[in-house]
Every structure is written in structure tokens, then in C-alpha cells.
Amino acid sequence: MVQSPIFTTIRLNNIQLKNRIIKSATYEGLSVNGAVTDRLIDWHRQIVLGGVAMTTLAYCAVNDEGATFENQIVVNEASIDGLKSFTAAIHKAGGLCSIQLAHCGFFSRNKKLKSRPISPTRTFNNLGLFSGIPFSRTMTEDDIDSTLSDFAEAAVIAKESGFDAIELHAGHGYLLSQFLSPAFNRRKDDYGGSIEKRPKFPTEVLQSIRRSVGKDFPILIKMNVSDGFKGGLGLEDAKRVASTFEKAGVDGLVLSGGFTNTSPFFLLRGDIPIKQMVQVERNWLQKIGIMLFGPVIIKKLPFNELFFLGAAQQIRRVVNIPIVYIGGVTSLQNMESVLSDGFELIALGRPLIHDAQFINRLESGEVNKTGCTYCNQCIPEIDRDGVRCVL
Ligand SMILES: Cc1cc2nc3c(=O)[nH]c(=O)nc-3n(C[C@H](O)[C@H](O)[C@H](O)COP(=O)(O)O)c2cc1C
Numbered sequence: 001m002v003q004s005p006i007f008t009t010i011r012l013n014n015i016q017l018k019n020r021i022i023k024s025a026t027y028e029g030l031s032v033n034g035a036v037t038d039r040l041i042d043w044h045r046q047i048v049l050g051g052v053a054m055t056t057l058a059y060c061a062v063n064d065e066g067a068t069f070e071n072q073i074v075v076n077e078a079s080i081d082g083l084k085s086f087t088a089a090i091h092k093a094g095g096l097c098s099i100q101l102a103h104c105g106f107f108s109r110n111k112k113l114k115s116r117p118i119s120p121t122r123t124f125n126n127l128g129l130f131s132g133i134p135f136s137r138t139m140t141e142d143d144i145d146s147t148l149s150d151f152a153e154a155a156v157i158a159k160e161s162g163f164d165a166i167e168l169h170a171g172h173g174y175l176l177s178q179f180l181s182p183a184f185n186r187r188k189d190d191y192g193g194s195i196e197k198r199p200k201f202p203t204e205v206l207q208s209i210r211r212s213v214g215k216d217f218p219i220l221i222k223m224n225v226s227d228g229f230k231g232g233l234g235l236e237d238a239k240r241v242a243s244t245f246e247k248a249g250v251d252g253l254v255l256s257g258g259f260t261n262t263s264p265f266f267l268l269r270g271d272i273p274i275k276q277m278v279q280v281e282r283n284w285l286q287k288i289g290i291m292l293f294g295p296v297i298i299k300k301l302p303f304n305e306l307f308f309l310g311a312a313q314q315i316r317r318v319v320n321i322p323i324v325y326i327g328g329v330t331s332l333q334n335m336e337s338v339l340s341d342g343f344e345l346i347a348l349g350r351p352l353i354h355d356a357q358f359i360n361r362l363e364s365g366e367v368n369k370t371g372c373t374y375c376n377q378c379i380p381e382i383d384r385d386g387v388r389c390v391l
Contacts, residue, residue: 002365006335010344012322013218013251015096015164017053020339021359024254024326024347025058025100025167025222027072029382034067034074036082039386041089047352048095051359055090056098056167056347062154063147065117066103066175067110068127075101075154080161087162098165098220099158101209103147105175106136106184107260118143119178120185120192120201126261130285144191144201147175151205152212165218168206168250172267173259176202177224180241181259183231195237199244206248220324221245222254225311228266232259235311239318252322254347255312263299268350269328270303270374280383303374305330306338316342331369332362353378354389 001007007019023044030040044055061067061074073079083099090097104110106119109131117125119136128134139147151168158166170176178184179201185192191200202221209219223241227233233241242253258266265272274294281287308327316323322344329335335346351358351370361367377390 002332002363004332004336004363005339006332006346007363010322012165012220012345014216015218017096017345019051019053019359020335020345021052022098022324022345022347023047023052023055023352024349025056025169026349026353026378026387027058027382028387029069029071030386031073032071034061034064034072035079036073036086041086043386044086044097045089045093046356048090048093048097050352050356051363052095052348052352054096054098054164056100057086057163058100059102059169060099060154062101062103063150065108065110065113065115066105066147066150068104068108070110070112072110075099075157077157080157083157083161083163087164091162096164098167098218099161099163100167100169100222101151101154101158102169103151103175105173105178107174107178108133118147119175120187123184130283130289138187148204148208152208155209156212159213159217165220165251166209166213167220167222167254168202168209169222170202171222171224171254171256171258173227173261176205177227177233177259180224180237181227181233182237183227183229183262195240198237199241202241203244203248206245206250210249215249218251219249220252220254221250222256224257224259225255225308225315226257226266227259228257228263229259232262235314238311239315242315242319246319246321250321252324252345253315253319254324254326255308255315256326257308257311265298265301265376267327268374268376268379269301269307271376272298272300273375273377273380274298276377276380280380282383304328306334309338309341312343313341330372333368350374350376350378353387354391
């Protein structure tokens with residue numbers, strides 16, 4: 001067995017992780033009608049059997065209008081039995097599980113929506129253009145209050161269902177990230193404008209979740225170090241946001257970047273699988289849109305190992321809580337250098353989609369590097385028949 005600080009335990013609030021590796025949230029596309037399926041459970045069971053300390057159930061909406069996709073899990077009374085089966089299976093397999101709680105804000109193509117999607121300020125919704133929802137509406141104070149309580153209720157359900165931690169999604173251009181972003185939050189009230197005000201709503205969400213799950217329950221926040229486009233949230237503002245979340249009592253930060261409707265490959269880097277994205281798109285207009293405009297709109301960024309490390313190090317200097325490093329971790333050597341830079345935990349996405357056994361294989365010495373080529377074809381596979389590696 002390989003000896004490495006990666007394979008040492010760590011505490012996060014009231015849980016103990018057996019090593020430093022978390023499976024990052026990667027939307028699975030395996031839920032049906034808002035509920036957990038056996039395939040979804042088995043997918044995560046394989047990840048946990050493959051050696052990670054904790055897996056993350058991706059992109060679960062806190063209410064119906066917060067779901068981007070029609071089949072996405074909505075955390076409510078109807079999904080609770082499935083969520084309980086999920087956590088029971090993961091615990092039986094010897095791992096821990098976290099649930100990513102999110103609200104999509106305007107980033108919706110959900111035709112089940114009864115009214116326009118909400119956002120900090122009214123905006124154009126390029127994702128929903130061909131699904132008949134081209135614009136969002138500005139959130140009222142009532143929307144703010146009801147969304148806060150939906151986050152808190154979803155958190156209670158998550159805890160009661162047996163999840164070991166919550167990851168609040170405040171990155172990637174979804175609702176909380178829309179509030180943090182100067183490009184999408186142009187509110188004139190206490191929730192918008194300066195960097196002092198934009199974090200107000202995400203912080204209130206964190207506090208309402210904290211009140212509902214208690215002080216012992218681990219809460220992580222996934223946030224952007226940068227939105228990845230001019231006019232979006234930049235690193236200096238991200239430092240302020242990180243400190244604000246620390247003061248508000250979050251247990252750890254998961255650092256990422258990018259804005260799904262504007263800079264989607266900033267969080268991934270590597271190839272842009274346009275051909276496959278066109279193949280799996282069911283809406284004909286959207287298909288033509290991706291074919292024509294995809295190559296122009298989606299900016300290609302080369303894949304580099306540890307592509308968020310520089311920015312993450314700057315956040316590391318301003319907070320004292322645990323940080324989960326994400327982005328381009330490819331090898332045991334990478335992982336060890338991330339820990340020696342002062343990060344406590346590491347999350348992996350694509351290397352574990354490529355090989356669920358990756359961590360076991362690193363620990364046994366069978367491999368020391370991922371075989372993932374960062375072709376990113378796992379992304380269109382979500383829409384074909386669930387996330388998977390095509391290699
Ligand atoms: C197929 C796929 C789906 C993803 N879905 C989500 C998601 O639902 N929520 C999220 O926060 N990040 C999502 N991500 C981003 C990953 O969590 C991670 O931040 C990113 O892949 C970089 O890590 P990596 O270099 O280890 O893959 C997704 C990534 C991939 C490849």
C-alpha cells in the first residue's frame with residue numbers, strides 16, 4: 001500500500017472522512033421525474049467502493065422552480081424515500097455522502113415551470129430561449145423569503161434522509177452565484193450593488209440552513225474564485241465573499257469557477273464536444289443553435305493540471321476554515337502538492353467518472369495518474385443515458 005498524507009483521516013465538523021478525497025458533484029442525469037433511481041444509487045455506490053471518503057449527490061433543486069431540467073431531483077416530501085435509500089446504500093458501502101443543494105435561478109429550460117424563472121434582476125435566458133422561457137423576472141421580497149425557507153426545508157429533509165453533509169451551490173452561475181455576480185445582480189436594494197451587499201442573500205441562505213440543521217452538521221459552500229468573464233465576479237471580490245461565508249459559520253469552502261450560461265468551460269477546461277452536444281440535443285431549434293453558435297460562443301480553454309490552484313491559493317490566505325480544492329487534479333503527486341499548499345481536502349470529477357476505482361488504484365500503487373483525456377464527452381452523455389466516460 002502506498003503511504004501518503006492523502007490516505008489520512010480528517011474531521012469536518014461532526015464527521016470523520018477516511019481520506020482526503022471527495023467525489024465532486026457531477027450532474028448524473030440518472031434521476032427520473034425528480035426522484036432517485038436504483039441506477040443513480042448504484043452509480044454512487046461504485047464511486048464509494050472505489051475508495052473516496054465522501055461522494056456528492058449532484059445538483060438537487062430545493063423547489064420545483066429551482067430545477068433546470070425536468071428530471072432533476074427536487075428535495076421534498078415526494079423524494080425523501082429515494083434519498084433515504086441512497087444514503088443507506090452509500091453507508092452500507094462504507095462511505096459518506098453529501099448532497100448538493102441548488103436553485104438554478106434564471107438558468108432553466110424546465111417546461112414544467114408555471115411562471116418565468118427568477119433571478120436577482122430580470123435577464124435574458126439563453127438556455128431557455130428555445131424552450132419558451134427566454135426571460136427571467138426580478139425576485140421580489142416575497143420570492144426571497146420563500147426561497148430562503150425552501151433552502152432551509154430542503155436542508156432538513158437532507159439531514160433526515162441521512163446525508164452526512166450539505167454542499168450549498170453558490171457557484172457556476174446558478175441562483176446564489178447570480179446574486180454574487182456584478183454582471184447579473186443589478187438590484188438597487190440591500191441585496192445588490194456593492195460587494196458588501198451582493199453576498200447578502202447567499203449568506204442568509206447559509207444562515208437559514210445552519211439554523212435548520214444545527215451547529216454540528218457539516219455545511220460546505222461551492223463558490224467561484226472567478227466567474228471567468230469580463231464584468232463577472234473576480235478574484236478580489238471572491239476573497240471578500242469567502243471571508244463573509246467564513247464569518248457566517250460555513251464549515252468549509254469548495255472552490256471552483258465559471259458561469260454556466262457565459263463561460264461554461266471555465267470550470268472544466270479541455271475539449272468542447274460540440275458534435276456530441278448537437279447529437280444528444282432533443283430540441284431542434286436548440287440543436288441548430290448549438291451547431292451554428294456553439295463554436296463561436298463557447299470559449300475553448302486548454303486543460304492544465306491544477307487549473308484553479310493559483311486563485312485557490314489566494315483564497316487560502318484569507319480564510320482559516322477547511323478548503324476543498326477542485327480542478328484538474330490528475331495524479332497522486334498533484335494531490336500531495338495541493339495538501340502541502342495548505343488545502344485540507346481534494347475533490348475529483350472527471351478522473352472518477354473515467355474510473356470509479358481510481359483512488360483504490362492509487363492507494364495500491366497500481367496507477368499514479370488518471371487515464372482521463374479531458375475530452376469532456378462525459379457531459380453530453382448526461383443527456384444521452386446518464387453521465388459516463390466514453391473511453
Ligand atoms: C459531467 C459533469 C457534470 C458536472 N456537474 C456538476 C454539478 O452538477 N454541480 C457542480 O457543482 N459541478 C459540476 N461539474 C463540475 C465538477 O464538479 C468539477 O468542478 C469539475 O469537473 C472540475 O473538476 P475535475 O477537473 O476533477 O473534473 C460537472 C462536471 C462534469 C464533468
